[in-house]
Amino acid sequence: MTLQQLPLNVQLPSNQTFATLVAGPNTEAFTLVREGHDTLVYLWGGAGVGKSHLLHAVCSEQSDQVIYLPLGELKQTMQAGVLRGLESYALICLDDIDAVLTDEAWCFEVFALLNRVRDEGRSRLLVTASTSPAQLQSAYPDVQSRLSWGVVLQLQRLTDDEKVQALQQRAHAMGLELRSDTAQFMVQRLGRDLEDLMQRLERLDKASIAAQRKLTIPFVKAVLGI
Template sequence: MEWYGNPRHGVSMAAVATVGTQLALPVLLPDDALFKTFESGPNQELLSALTALTGESVAQTSVYFWGGRGRGKTHLLHAVCAAAGHTHLQVMYIPLADFSDPMHISLLQGLDEYDLICLDDIDAVTQSREWCVALFELYNRVSDSGKGRLVISASVSPLALPCALPDLRSRLQATTSFQLHKLDDEGRMRALQTHAAQRGLQLEPEVAQFIVQRVSRDMHQLMAILNQLDKASMAQQRRLTVPFAKQTLSI
């Protein structure tokens, strides 16, 4: 885990992070939320577009992607932050669902100074005209800067986005957009095994299959289950087997 700290913009409460030499308000970014730990499945085109945005030169400067709960939107934005940090880009990440009250609009001030801005869950604030005006102005400043890059996540497509400002809706609809598709069972199993390997655990295919098919297909729950099994395995010094998983999960 990595902490990024040091208040900016006079805001006392925020889950905002930067990667690079300029730091921001405290936030905990998971160190396993990387491009290499994201199981792309049918989302390779999106993954390629986001990876390209973290390079030194880019063909496109903004990406909007959407999908349901548990598909990896926040994982991908954290991965963008991590990858951009390695190329020495100044990055800002803001989870808008945590700060939907208009009192937090000041978080957007000065963001056009950054090389790359990640806005998570934009649909959490777009029914507020105040937020929409501030986001529209930010979008224009980033475009006018000639260097800024913008990555936006939402639960719905730009066409379906409830938005209190038509100008902002038009901007978002003109942005390169991708749907983040859910994984099938094989993809979920690979994702589990990848995250287990990142922790130094060996998760055999039959154990991953058991967890996915018998316990949960929700990725948030699957990661929580993996964390539970990891702790139990370490505490009891036991391998991750199907019987051990049944015992630990009380199945």
């Protein structure tokens, strides 16, 4: 895969693919996004429902002309003009679009990009946000209507059992063995936020390599202080 990006320090996590993505209640939405028949797809939901993971997975399967931009992060260091010219890409993934829409300059560039993508008809655009288009806070109200033109999908949280499965699949991709009882303990004791659980798993991975220990419940307790 050739992932073409602007000269930005944006790296896609190598372990966030469809192989490590548990669909759960989002099977239909994930299939629709993966098959790629819709020009504009707007994905929304709370933290930890898999929005960024899904974009990373789609990018990992594309062969050419792909760009992924985490807008919440880029807003801190880049100017809104970074969005100009993106319509030349076959696949454009804009993560956390709601993080920039209250900024007039960023909102204008999003609006202009949406119009160029629609007019030129060469690109597929995947967008994520924490709320539906109707609930977006935007400096330009027309942006909300533009984002509603495509397919709008709400992603749902996984059950605890599905989170256990997600932890085990991610651990397997990292070369770790994570038993069901240990994964269940993590979900029950560390909270239900899947993104936070995955970050704890990365910490455990480093600790297990350093200590040459397996991921047992006592080891998890010791490393995470629980």
